[in-house]
Each structure stands twice: as C-alpha cells, then as structure tokens.
Amino acid sequence: MLLDFPIEQHRLVNGLRVNLSRDSTVPVVGVNLWYGVGSRNERVGKTGFAHLFEHMMFQGSEHVAKNAHFELIERAGGTLNASTWFDRTNYFDTVPSHFLELALWLESDRMGWMLPAMTQEKLDNQRDVVMNEKRQRYDNQPYGDWDEWIQTMVFPSAHPYAHTVIGSMEDIEAATLEDVSAFFRTFYLPNNCVLTLCGDFDSERALESIERFFGGIARGEDPPELPGEVGIAPTLEEPVRREIEAEVPLPRVIMAMRVPTMGSEGFHAAEMAGSVLGTGRSSRLYRGLVRDRRVAKDVMCFVFPLTTGASMMLVWATGVPGVEPEQLEAALAEELAGMAAVSEEDVARAVAVNTARFVQGLQAVGQRADVISAFDLLLDDPHRINTEMDRLARVTPGQVREFAGSFLTEQNRATLVYVPKEAT
Amino acid sequence: MSHLDRSMIPASGEMRDFEFPPIAKKDLDCGLALHLVQQPRLPVVSVRLFIDAGEDTLDHAQAGLSVLTGDALLGGTLDRSGIELAEALESIGADLGVVTGWDATTVHLSCLADRLDEAFALVAEVVRRPRFPDEEVERIRDQRLASLQQRAMEPSGIAADRILPCIFREGSPYSRPSMGTRDSVGRIDSEATRAYAAEFYKPVRGGLVVAGDVDLAEVGEIANRHLSGWSGAPPPRREVDTRPRQTEGRIVVVSRPGSVQSEIRIGHVGVSRSFPGYFPLRVFNTVLGGAFTSRLNLNLREENGFTYGVRSQFGFRRHAGMWVVGAAVGTEVTAPAVREAMAEITKLVREGPTDDELEAARDFLAGVFPLGVETTGQLASKVESMLVHDLAPDYYATYRDRIREVTRESATSAGQDAIRPAEATILVVGDPDEVVAPLEALELGEVEVVELEQGG
Numbered sequence: 001m002l003l004d005f006p007i008e009q010h011r012l013v014n015g016l017r018v019n020l021s022r023d024s025t026v027p028v029v030g031v032n033l034w035y036g037v038g039s040r041n042e043r044v045g046k047t048g049f050a051h052l053f054e055h056m057m058f059q060g061s062e063h064v065a066k067n068a069h070f071e072l073i074e075r076a077g078g079t080l081n082a083s084t085w086f087d088r089t090n091y092f093d094t095v096p097s098h099f100l101e102l103a104l105w106l107e108s109d110r111m112g113w114m115l116p117a118m119t120q121e122k123l124d125n126q127r128d129v130v131m132n133e134k135r136q137r138y139d140n141q142p143y144g145d146w147d148e149w150i151q152t153m154v155f156p157s158a159h160p161y162a163h164t165v166i167g168s169m170e171d172i173e174a175a176t177l178e179d180v181s182a183f184f185r186t187f188y189l190p191n192n193c194v195l196t197l198c199g200d201f202d203s204e205r206a207l208e209s210i211e212r213f214f215g216g217i218a219r220g221e222d223p224p225e226l227p228g229e230v231g232i233a234p235t236l237e238e239p240v241r242r243e244i245e246a247e248v249p250l251p252r253v254i255m256a257m258r259v260p261t262m263g264s265e266g267f268h269a270a271e272m273a274g275s276v277l278g279t280g281r282s283s284r285l286y287r288g289l290v291r292d293r294r295v296a297k298d299v300m301c302f303v304f305p306l307t308t309g310a311s312m313m314l315v316w317a318t319g320v321p322g323v324e325p326e327q328l329e330a331a332l333a334e335e336l337a338g339m340a341a342v343s344e345e346d347v348a349r350a351v352a353v354n355t356a357r358f359v360q361g362l363q364a365v366g367q368r369a370d371v372i373s374a375f376d377l378l379l380d381d382p383h384r385i386n387t388e389m390d391r392l393a394r395v396t397p398g399q400v401r402e403f404a405g406s407f408l409t410e411q412n413r414a415t416l417v418y419v420p421k422e423a424t
Numbered sequence: 425m426s427h428l429d430r431s432m433i434p435a436s437g438e439m440r441d442f443e444f445p446p447i448a449k450k451d452l453d454c455g456l457a458l459h460l461v462q463q464p465r466l467p468v469v470s471v472r473l474f475i476d477a478g479e480d481t482l483d484h485a486q487a488g489l490s491v492l493t494g495d496a497l498l499g500g501t502l503d504r505s506g507i508e509l510a511e512a513l514e515s516i517g518a519d520l521g522v523v524t525g526w527d528a529t530t531v532h533l534s535c536l537a538d539r540l541d542e543a544f545a546l547v548a549e550v551v552r553r554p555r556f557p558d559e560e561v562e563r564i565r566d567q568r569l570a571s572l573q574q575r576a577m578e579p580s581g582i583a584a585d586r587i588l589p590c591i592f593r594e595g596s597p598y599s600r601p602s603m604g605t606r607d608s609v610g611r612i613d614s615e616a617t618r619a620y621a622a623e624f625y626k627p628v629r630g631g632l633v634v635a636g637d638v639d640l641a642e643v644g645e646i647a648n649r650h651l652s653g654w655s656g657a658p659p660p661r662r663e664v665d666t667r668p669r670q671t672e673g674r675i676v677v678v679s680r681p682g683s684v685q686s687e688i689r690i691g692h693v694g695v696s697r698s699f700p701g702y703f704p705l706r707v708f709n710t711v712l713g714g715a716f717t718s719r720l721n722l723n724l725r726e727e728n729g730f731t732y733g734v735r736s737q738f739g740f741r742r743h744a745g746m747w748v749v750g751a752a753v754g755t756e757v758t759a760p761a762v763r764e765a766m767a768e769i770t771k772l773v774r775e776g777p778t779d780d781e782l783e784a785a786r787d788f789l790a791g792v793f794p795l796g797v798e799t800t801g802q803l804a805s806k807v808e809s810m811l812v813h814d815l816a817p818d819y820y821a822t823y824r825d826r827i828r829e830v831t832r833e834s835a836t837s838a839g840q841d842a843i844r845p846a847e848a849t850i851l852v853v854g855d856p857d858e859v860v861a862p863l864e865a866l867e868l869g870e871v872e873v874v875e876l877e878q879g880g
Contacts, residue, residue, distance in 0.1 A: 025465045026794050027440035063430045067726055070716045072433065075784045077791010096442075096791050101434035109430060128729025128754075135685045136732050136752040142577050200440065212428055249577040250570060281498065281510035291507065294563055297570035320570045349514045356517030356536050360468055363799035 014219040015191025029199035032369035034377040037187035040160035048167015051084040062113035094366040097200040112217035153414035158229040189220035198369035232309035235412035251325040254316040262305040269403035274303040275350035339404035444820035461635040469636030470800040471533040477624035488604015494522035499560030518543040548650035561614035583687035596665040628657035635803035664743040674869040686758040686854030691748030697740040701838030708839035710785040759862030776836030
C-alpha cells in the first residue's frame with residue numbers, strides 16, 4: 001500500500017522541530033506537540049510527576065488564565081487534550097482552520113511562559129484531581145494494579161520503565177512548586193519538542209506564525225541522561241511468576257515479555273507476532289482460548305512501542321466462570337509456544353488487517369499529526385508515516401518464527417495470575 | 425518580524441465555509457434505501473446496514489436477546505463456519521461487527537475500497553443466511569454472562585445499571601441494562617437467536633449507508649447483487665413505558681464497603697430524540713456538563729478537586745431515555761460533591777445560562793461539527809442516525825444554523841422542560857459507613873442503603 005502524505009520539515013533556530021502536512025479536505029487543523037519527556041525521566045521519589053506536570057500545563061501561563069486554554073479552544077469549536085506515557089508527553093488541539101493562530105499562541109505561551117502563572121493553590125487542586133484519576137482508573141478497579149506488578153517484574157528496579165506513568169500516591173502527594181519549576185526548565189524546551197500541523201492551512205503563513213509565536217522561546221540545555229540503569233539484557237534471565245488474590249470477578253493471567261525496541265528490525269517482527277496472536281477473531285489466542293477451548297471470555301495482545309533498552313509485549317486472558325487460573329495459564333503458554341510454527345496465512349492475514357487499520361486510523365488530521373510527531377520525536381523520521389506499512393508487510397513468517405524462538409520463550413516471561421478472592 | 429504582544433489573543437483568520445458533503449440516495453431492488461457519501465481522500469470505505477430490531481421491543485424475560493443475536497451473527501453462516509468467516513474477513517483486512525441498541529441493530533463494516541465487493545458479500549451473508557450453531561451461541565452467551573459478572577464488580581458499571589430501575593417503572597424495558605441480565609441472558613439458546621433473526625432481520629424500515637472512496641453506481645450495483653431477493657418486514661414497533669417511577673427526590677446508596685471512591689449518578693427520565701427543543705437542550709446541557717468548561721466540571725474538578733471529571737448526558741432514543749450526571753469522587757468528599765452538583769444543576773435550571781455561556785456553548789457545538797465528520801466511519805454513523813431517528817434530509821446541512829439560532833430563552837426553557845432537579849434520584853455506589861451520614865445531612869431526601877448483590 002502506498003501512502004504519500006506530504007510533509008515539509010523545518011527547524012527553528014531554537015531547535016524546535018516543525019512538520020507541516022497539508023490536507024484541505026475538511027477545514028480543520030490538528031496542532032500536535034510531542035515533548036521528549038515521560039515517566040522514564042522521573043527520579044526516585046518523583047514517580048507520576050511527568051503526568052502531574054501535564055495537568056499543570058492546563059493551569060494557565062503568563063498571558064493565559066487558568067482554564068482559558070480550554071475555554072478558548074472549546075469556544076473556537078475545537079477539541080484538545082494531552083497524555084503522558086513512558087517516553088513522551090503529547091499535547092494536541094484540533095481546531096477549525098481559521099483558529100490555527102489561537103492554538104499556536106496557547107501552545108507557545110505554555111512552552112515559554114508557564115512558570116509565572118504557577119501557584120500553590122493550582123498545584124494543590126491538580127494533585128487532588130490526579131489522585132482522583134488514580135483512584136478512578138486504578139485503585140477502585142478490578143485488576144487496576146496490573147501494570148504496577150508487571151512493570152516491576154519485566155524491568156529491573158533501577159530501569160526507567162520499572163514504575164508506572166500514574167506513579168505512587170505518596171510521590172504525587174509530595175510534589176512541590178519547586179519540582180514544577182525544575183521540571184519545566186529541564187524538559188519543556190523548544191529543542192526537546194516536535195510540533196506538527198496537519199490539515200487545512202497555508203504552509204508559508206503557518207510557518208511564519210510558528211516563527212512568530214515560538215521563535216522567541218530560548219533554547220535550553222539538552223535534557224540530562226535518563227536516571228537509573230538503562231542498559232538491560234534483551235530478555236529476562238529467568239522467568240518470574242506472581243500469583244495475587246484480589247477482589248476480582250474472574251481469574252486473569254497476564255504474560256509479559258521483553259522485546260526489541262521500537263524502530264529496530266526485530267520490533268516489526270514483534271508487531272506481526274502480536275497481531276497473529278491477538279488481533280481479530282481469527283487470531284491464535286481468540287481461536288485457541290475463546291473459541292476452541294472456551295476457557296477465556298476475552299484475550300488481548302499488546303506490543304508497547306518503547307525505545308529505552310527493551311520494549312514489552314503483553315498477552316492476557318480473562319477466564320470464563322469456573323475455569324481454574326492454571327488452565328488459562330497453560331493455554332496461554334501453549335499458544336506462545338505454538339508461535340514457533342506460525343504459517344504463511346497467519347502472517348498474510350496480519351498484514352492485511354494491520355494495513356487496513358493503519359490507513360483507517362490516519363483519516364482524522366489529529367491522529368495523523370500524532371503519528372507524524374511520534375515518528376519524528378522517537379525515530380527522527382516523520383516520513384515513516386508513509387513507509388511504515390511497507391516495513392510491516394515485508395516481515396516474513398521466518399522472521400516471526402525467529403522472533404518467537406528468541407523472545408516468546410519460557411525464560412523471557414513474567415507471569416501475573418489474578419485469583420478471585422473467595423466470597424466471604 | 426514585528427514585535428509580538430503576547431497578551432493579545434490572536435484574531436481568528438477567515439472562516440472557510442464547510443458544507444456537509446452531499447448525501448446521494450438510491451432505492452435498491454430489495455426495497456432498502458442506499459444512502460451514500462463520497463469521501464475520496466483515502467482508499468477506505470465504511471458501511472452501516474441497520475435493521476429495525478432494537479432491544480426495546482423485548483419483554484424482560486427476553487432481555488438481551490436482540491444484543492446476543494447480533495453478537496452471534498459472527499458465529500457462522502449457512503455457507504461457512506465462524507472461523508471460516510473470521511478468516512475470510514481478516515484475510516482481506518475487513519472489520520465487520522454488529523452493534524445492537526435500544527432502537528436498532530446495525531451491522532457495520534470497514535475495509536479498503538478495493539475490497540468492498542468481497543467484504544459486502546459477507547455482510548449480506550451474515551444478515552441473510554446466519555446459522556447460529558449451538559456451540560457458537562452457547563459460547564457467546566457464556567462470554568456475555570462472564571462480562572455481566574465482571575461488570576457487577578466494576579463501580580461504574582454497577583452505578584450505570586442500578587440507577588435504571590430507580591428511574592423507570594418495573595415493566596419498562598428501559599429499567600434494565602440493554603444487554604440484559606444474568607437471568608435473562610442465561611436462558612437464551614441457539615433456537616431463540618434463530619427465531620429472533622428469522623422474525624426481525626428484514627429490510628423494511630431498515631437502511632444501508634456507505635461512506636468513502638466509492639460512487640453511487642458502483643455501490644448500488646454491489647448492494648443489489650448481494651441483497652436481491654431479501655424481503656419482508658419485522659414486527660411492528662412497540663410503545664415503551666417512559667413514565668417516571670417516582671417524582672420525589674431521593675438518595676440511594678449501593679453498599680460497597682472499602683471503596684476509595686464513590687460513583688455518583690444523578691438523573692431522571694429525559695426526553696426522546698424527537699424532543700422539539702433538541703437544539704436548545706444541547707446548548708443548555710453543554711453549559712451544564714457537556715464540555716470541559718461546563719459549570720459542573722469547573723466546580724467539581726477545577727475548583728474543588730473532587731473528581732477527575734463530571735459529565736451531564738441525555739440518552740436521546742426513539743422514546744425518552746435518561747438524563748444523567750455522572751462522576752467518580754473521593755469517598756470523603758462524596759456529600760460535598762453531591763451538594764455542589766445539585767446546587768449547580770438547580771441554579772442553572774432556575775436562572776438559565778449567561779449570555780456569555782450561551783455564546784460559548786453555541787460556538788463550541790457549531791464549530792466542532794466538522795471535526796465529527798472527518799472520517800468515513802463518522803460520516804456513515806451520522807447519516808445512519810439521521811435515518812434511524814427520521815430526521816429531515818437537510819438535517820446536517822442546517823445543523824450549525826439551528827445551533828446558532830438558540831437563544832438564552834429557548835435554552836433555558838428547554839432545560840426547564842427536560843431537567844427537574846427536585847425529582848432526581850441520586851445514586852451513590854460507595855462505602856456506606858463513610859457516606860451515609862454526610863448525605864443525610866444534606867437534606868436532599870430520604871437516604872436508602874441497598875445491598876450490592878441483587879436478588880434475582
């Protein structure tokens with residue numbers, strides 16, 4: 001499949017990377033920023049801070065009042081949000097195209113002039129909001145603590161991926177205004193950011209506006225090396241297994257593996273293997289565990305696109321009532337082992353499904369801008385949006401089998417078993 | 425480069441006109457109308473085939489049958505097994521799914537445009553020649569039962585399900601979750617799904633919507649070829665009892681000891697999709713709780729930090745669904761959160777939005793409209809919704825004008841028609857030891873504590 005989204009690349013004097021991708025089908029434009037900072041940059045005792053900081057970015061800046069970013073964008077008929085992950089934090093606004101300058105002004109003001117607007121009251125408020133986010137999405141949910149367990153099982157404690165993005169309650173609670181300002185000065189720099197516009201705009205005028213709004217922000221020092229120990233063996237040295245009794249309705253087994261990092265050759269094989277295992281109803285996990293054996297009510301496979309030392313692949317299965325966790329675990333293990341015999345048809349189907357989904361996923365300008373920013377920030381190649389499908393399509397069954405032989409082994413496996421607590 | 429005064433909000437540029445793309449129409453040989461929106465930007469296509477088969481025609485004893493029959497369509501056809509069907513779809517990269525709601529059953533497909541013929545053949549096959557093999561239906565039923573069991577332990581699921589019978593009367597289908605209950609779903613077998621499909625999966629009152637890089641002649645030919653000979657009508661629609669269960673405000677606490685948060689729902693019977701004040705009500709609800717900068721969210725989240733987020737929503741169905749405000753809040757702030765939410769709702773209903781709020785909400789809803797029609801999937805869903813709810817053919821062409829016509833008076837009056845704070849049920853899923861006494865102190869109505877596990 002050939003994609004040919006146009007991308008103009010620029011770089012401001014202060015180091016800000018700019019990608020312009022025009023498409024005037026609908027009069028909207030996606031403004032998308034990826035900052036090179038995520039939970040992997042957090043130090044001991046400061047877990048969850050990158051995400052808390054993301055919340056603070058909506059609390060106003062020198063020329064923008066608290067909540068004005070939301071008010072102005074919503075009033076313009078736009079949508080906006082942000083998210084924090086291991087390797088990055090992204091901010092995105094999609095607006096009717098005649099409001100492009102508004103979005104650029106707002107994004108540049110918080111990149112350059114955030115600190116004068118910070119107060120203890122705003123920090124206290126957003127700490128409460130984030131603690132409620134943690135309660136709602138993790139603490140008050142069955143299985144909500146799975147990633148906390150899995151990350152510590154897959155990565156050594158000194159590795160930057162050993163803690164979760166949401167972080168610990170204690171650390172969130174301990175965050176100070178000092179932390180906010182130090183973090184801002186260290187990471188929120190034009191030279192640590194990619195800005196992508198995608199949609200309906202005039203390139204020359206857009207670039208001029210970007211210069212005008214972002215050009216006056218000073219370049220900073222390159223962010224420091226990642227904390228902790230980044231170097232890591234490509235696989236686990238020995239299997240890890242943990243069983244937890246919890247307030248959950250049904251047993252669930254999660255298996256996680258270290259896999260090659262995003263951007264490496266091996267990563268595409270991992271993605272294809274993940275798809276053969278877990279995408280669609282003809283996938284091996286669905287067929288094996290849900291359809292044939294009827295031990296699972298749902299199955300899932302996910303390959304994290306991570307860049308530091310090693311990435312991670314997950315499979316999981318939730319049991320149907322009455323099934324023993326051991327049965328689930330054995331069935332999952334058997335499917336992983338079966339990947340050594342992956343067929344031509346398995347891989348051909350995975351390519352077909354991925355191609356169609358990838359293209360469907362690029363229809364909205366906001367999503368397209370996000371993919372371009374991702375490839376630029378993480379792999380220094382925004383044009384990869386046009387070539388990624390071909391890379392995936394070139395993966396051979398032999399490469400998937402080889403991947404399975406090296407990474408889907410018993411040795412390279414962290415297993416987490418949720419056992420429902422007996423009703424009292 | 426001129427000096428930039430950063431304190432000035434940049435003026436907007438010139439607005440580019442946006443027209444909803446034309447909707448072409450063609451009557452198919454089987455009597456179904458095809459509606460098509462061309463969107464040639466990328467070589468993709470989205471299809472939605474809807475049938476007049478919603479959950480609202482079923483008694484409680486059959487609850488969930490429409491939903492489960494829809495799910496079981498993927499269990500195989502007279503021509504191929506479930507696994508053969510999955511392989512046929514996935515080998516051409518096609519995504520086929522079925523979604524069943526109160527108003528209709530929809531088979532939806534997305535695929536690359538050059539695969540439409542092969543993929544559409546499979547859509548037609550599952551709708552016209554489903555087989556419902558015993559083992560597939562049993563498996564899908566068991567999966568659904570497991571999901572219900574799981575949902576019964578998730579605070580947000582518990583809240584969503586438990587408020588229904590507080591609001592609608594016992595006999596009304598709307599008093600139960602649309603996917604049915606463990607009891608009713610447990611009784612469904614392959615026989616029942618086969619009978620349901622034979623009775624309901626008929627073209628009359630249904631429709632076909634296609635959006636993407638295709639044209640009317642091409643799709644008309646494909647659809648005619650695969651749907652020819654399909655005929656008949658499903659049973660007539662039924663009235664749904666949408667009378668409120670009670671009109672006195674009250675508080676119900678669903679006991680979940682040890683909860684670190686309370687799931688709050690505040691609601692009563694809302695209005696149907698054909699409510700004459702639909703546009704003014706959308707604007708009103710945006711001010712109340714339909715945007716980040718709504719009154720509820722600014723108070724509960726941005727001022728008080730009680731919650732990660734709070735929303736106010738209407739279930740616009742063929743008959744009056746529910747109006748509901750929902751939020752998950754810290755256990756210790758449950759009563760203050762309820763108090764603040766009720767105060768905001770009551771005040772807005774009494775006084776209406778300010779001119780500035782009104783303008784902001786109108787600008788938001790009118791401006792955000794093009795963002796909702798960027799993809800072929802969004803376009804097809806929008807057209808489907810227009811057809812399912814019998815909206816005028818120029819509905820989307822005039823949508824933004826209708827929003828801009830809303831006045832402070834029309835919004836306030838629609839809000840007062842649709843929201844009656846004193847009649848609302850307040851449901852809290854949380855730790856009774858922590859929340860009951862403070863809730864009683866609010867004096868918003870009697871506080872009743874009920875058990876998490878329901879009998880039956």
